[in-house]
Amino acid sequence: MQGDEDAYTGLMAIAGDRLLAIAYRILRDLHRAEDAVQTALLGAWRDLPMLHDPDRFEAWLTRILIRACYLEANRDRRWTTNMRVLPVDAPAMSDPTSVVADRDRLDRGFRRLPTDQRAIVVLHHYLGWSQAEIAEALEIPLGTVKSRLFYATRALRAAIEADDRPITTERPA
Amino acid sequence: MTPDDRFIAGLEGYLDAGPTELSDRVIWSVRANLSTTRQRRHRLSFRWPWRYPMSSSTKLLVAAGATLALVVAVGSGLFNAFLPGPATGSSPSPSIPSLSPSQSSGPSQSSTIKVPVYPAQSAAPLTAAWDSSGGSPTKLGVPVLAPDGRIWVASSVDNAFRILTPEGKLAEVWGTPGSGDGQFNFSGGPDNGGAVTFGPDGGFWVADTGNFRVQRFDKDRKFLSKWGRFGSADGEFSYPNYISVDTVGTVFVADDKRHDIQGFTSDGQYLRSLKPASFVTATGDGYVLTSILPDGRPGLVEYKPDGSYQGGMDMPDLMPVPQGTAYDAQGNIYAVGLTSTGAASTMVRFDETGQVLNVWAAGGLGVAVSPAGDIAYVLQPDDATIRRYDIPAP
Numbered sequence: 001m002q003g004d005e006d007a008y009t010g011l012m013a014i015a016g017d018r019l020l021a022i023a024y025r026i027l028r029d030l031h032r033a034e035d036a037v038q039t040a041l042l043g044a045w046r047d048l049p050m051l052h053d054p055d056r057f058e059a060w061l062t063r064i065l066i067r068a069c070y071l072e073a074n075r076d077r078r079w080t081t082n083m084r085v086l087p088v089d090a091p092a093m094s095d096p097t098s099v100v101a102d103r104d105r106l107d108r109g110f111r112r113l114p115t116d117q118r119a120i121v122v123l124h125h126y127l128g129w130s131q132a133e134i135a136e137a138l139e140i141p142l143g144t145v146k147s148r149l150f151y152a153t154r155a156l157r158a159a160i161e162a163d164d165r166p167i168t169t170e171r172p173a
Numbered sequence: 174m175t176p177d178d179r180f181i182a183g184l185e186g187y188l189d190a191g192p193t194e195l196s197d198r199v200i201w202s203v204r205a206n207l208s209t210t211r212q213r214r215h216r217l218s219f220r221w222p223w224r225y226p227m228s229s230s231t232k233l234l235v236a237a238g239a240t241l242a243l244v245v246a247v248g249s250g251l252f253n254a255f256l257p258g259p260a261t262g263s264s265p266s267p268s269i270p271s272l273s274p275s276q277s278s279g280p281s282q283s284s285t286i287k288v289p290v291y292p293a294q295s296a297a298p299l300t301a302a303w304d305s306s307g308g309s310p311t312k313l314g315v316p317v318l319a320p321d322g323r324i325w326v327a328s329s330v331d332n333a334f335r336i337l338t339p340e341g342k343l344a345e346v347w348g349t350p351g352s353g354d355g356q357f358n359f360s361g362g363p364d365n366g367g368a369v370t371f372g373p374d375g376g377f378w379v380a381d382t383g384n385f386r387v388q389r390f391d392k393d394r395k396f397l398s399k400w401g402r403f404g405s406a407d408g409e410f411s412y413p414n415y416i417s418v419d420t421v422g423t424v425f426v427a428d429d430k431r432h433d434i435q436g437f438t439s440d441g442q443y444l445r446s447l448k449p450a451s452f453v454t455a456t457g458d459g460y461v462l463t464s465i466l467p468d469g470r471p472g473l474v475e476y477k478p479d480g481s482y483q484g485g486m487d488m489p490d491l492m493p494v495p496q497g498t499a500y501d502a503q504g505n506i507y508a509v510g511l512t513s514t515g516a517a518s519t520m521v522r523f524d525e526t527g528q529v530l531n532v533w534a535a536g537g538l539g540v541a542v543s544p545a546g547d548i549a550y551v552l553q554p555d556d557a558t559i560r561r562y563d564i565p566a567p
Contacts, residue, residue: 016199017195020194030192037199103186106183106184107187121188125188126185156180156184
């Protein structure tokens with residue numbers, strides 16, 4: 001049993017980087033992404049006996065991760081819902097490398113997307129999976145993949161265009 | 174390049190940016206959880222007997238039976254305390270019924286409240302924690318649950334740990350006074366000194382308050398290493414009386430005079446500081462709980478693993494001065510505290526999101542909770558005892 005755990009841990013150390021990359025790009029928060037990866041790795045350990053086709057390991061593990069991302073995204077961070085958050089001075093978070101306006105707008109738009117749409121966007125545009133591959137991996141209809149990708153793309157464009165609108169600067173008389 | 178091409182290229186460039194390497198601490202945590210996954214319901218980081226808090230013991234006069242009356246009195250502000258906006262303690266809300274001791278074995282029978290309140294009288298004090306020979310509760314450290322289920326309480330009279338069975342019998346006194354390796358000095362200050370925190374393998378770290386240092390021991394209580402000296406620089410201490418280790422072995426030490434928390438590697442290499450702070454409870458996943466809000470008022474505060482501020486809340490009606498926190502295996506948070514005059518106020522069980530699950534008239538200076546969440550050990554401010562409360566599991 002301990003040997004199994006050791007072997008699994010070694011395997012996860014290899015697969016973990018890829019999982020983190022996917023989870024971060026969906027959740028856009030490192031700590032949440034790490035939580036999702038933990039959830040996925042533990043879920044995979046639990047469900048490993050149900051994996052009958054080793055060739056589908058990558059898709060199987062990705063599906064578990066995506067579900068973990070859904071859970072993580074739907075779970076409000078502790079203390080964020082029922083607490084009185086006190087104002088503090090915001091740390092200097094400006095990143096000199098992210099001065100590209102397009103990327104900032106994309107980021108704002110992406111964060112507004114539902115998690116299921118984010119996942120499709122990441123799998124398609126980051127991993128380069130085809131829509132059919134996504135449908136098969138996530139065990140959802142191809143039409144669902146297409147529609148989510150369509151709406152996500154449209155929403156991203158709309159968000160970017162909305163951000164592009166000039167801001168009214170009229171002052172009250 | 175068409176607008177569509179530019180959009181796709183921009184999107185793919187955006188997605189390409191970001192971390193691509195999983196932290197070792199996640200793998201470490203997964204490994205630690207492999208054998209315990211089935212017991213975890215929410216959080217997946219490894220949790221073990223917790224850590225609690227601290228106290229400041231300036232005003233500890235308590236009228237007998239005041240706790241129950243207090244809870245009734247604060248009932249009108251109970252729910253408002255957790256809503257955004259200013260506290261409105263005078264707002265009308267369902268009253269919290271008083272329960273007689275005979276009713277205390279179960280939840281409130283009232284159907285008008287969502288938060289049952291249990292009277293403190295329902296618990297029998299574990300008087301073995303203290304010999305009552307002229308001592309005071311400020312001479313006791315907060316209770317700590319060891320992996321074997323026993324309760325460790327530092328005593329500044331003995332300069333040793335009093336180790337109790339779960340039933341409250343004094344099983345052992347361990348430790349010798351002094352400043353040598355493996356010896357302790359838990360005195361030297363007004364507040365309770367001395368604390369311990371356990372790692373998953375049974376090894377532990379001791380906040381050796383009066384010697385201004387931390388000592389590390391293995392599971393067989395063999396001295397391994399020490400670090401720290403008196404001072405205000407990084408890695409130094411003035412009154413280290415709370416200690417808590419997280420899942421990756423980061424040891425957090427709260428200092429009651431510096432009013433900060435310092436984080437160290439398991440071997441004592443200084444990592445970072447958090448301030449202001451009082452007690453410290455490291456959760457299984459690297460988050461840290463303490464009880465001083467950024468503006469200096471008392472409240473529950475959480476910091477992220479990277480040391481940044483996560484959030485906080487004050488509870489002026491329910492628990493004016495939080496004194497300690499603990500976790501059960503499901504990640505529920507238990508907080509105990511005092512009133513503004515030093516009397517025991519309440520013990521509150523929150524879920525991970527900060528939602529109040531239960532309130533008991535069982536405040537105190539520190540708390541330890543069983544993994545199942547069905548037993549709480551609370552250091553009382555008024556009678557120099559640790560009280561065991563058998564409470565409904567969440």
